[in-house]
Amino acid sequence: MEQSFADLQSFVAELGPVVSVLAVTVLGGIPFIESYFGTVLGALAGVPLPLALGAALVGNTAAVLVAGSLGGAIARRREGSATAVSSRRARIVARTDKYGVPIASLLAPTVFAISLTTFIMTSVGYGRRRVIVWQIVAAMVWGAGMAAAFAGMSSLAR
Numbered sequence: 001m002e003q004s005f006a007d008l009q010s011f012v013a014e015l016g017p018v019v020s021v022l023a024v025t026v027l028g029g030i031p032f033i034e035s036y037f038g039t040v041l042g043a044l045a046g047v048p049l050p051l052a053l054g055a056a057l058v059g060n061t062a063a064v065l066v067a068g069s070l071g072g073a074i075a076r077r078r079e080g081s082a083t084a085v086s087s088r089r090a091r092i093v094a095r096t097d098k099y100g101v102p103i104a105s106l107l108a109p110t111v112f113a114i115s116l117t118t119f120i121m122t123s124v125g126y127g128r129r130r131v132i133v134w135q136i137v138a139a140m141v142w143g144a145g146m147a148a149a150f151a152g153m154s155s156l157a158r
Helices: 002-015 017-028 034-044 049-079 087-110 114-123 128-157
Strands: none
Touching (some): 017 049, 049 128, 087 128
């Protein structure tokens, strides 16, 4: 396992710092990798941890903005029509109503991807700006938490 990390790090070193950071940014935009795993993968690949966190957050923020825009467009399209409420949509609305957008946003990464949660919440009609802000906060909290955990585990491994 150690050899594969060394191989990955040497490969990333050959790419150069700009391409390495761009790769971590792309990872940050992929659902379920996002800021939390993108940061760790970037650091494992040899990108400095703070830079990996920043790059993953940029990618995650871009994904959240796209998901919020798409979900908002669906919500606007639904406003005038009388569509039946699905049981899944009703559950999401009930849980979000129970906990509020901030708590739902911070807890959602335990179940869904941050960008997927953004899409779902905006498409069912929650305020796009509020959802996007809290999803970006969630990405920052989860990314920083994973970065701190990785830094702590790295220091223990030495």
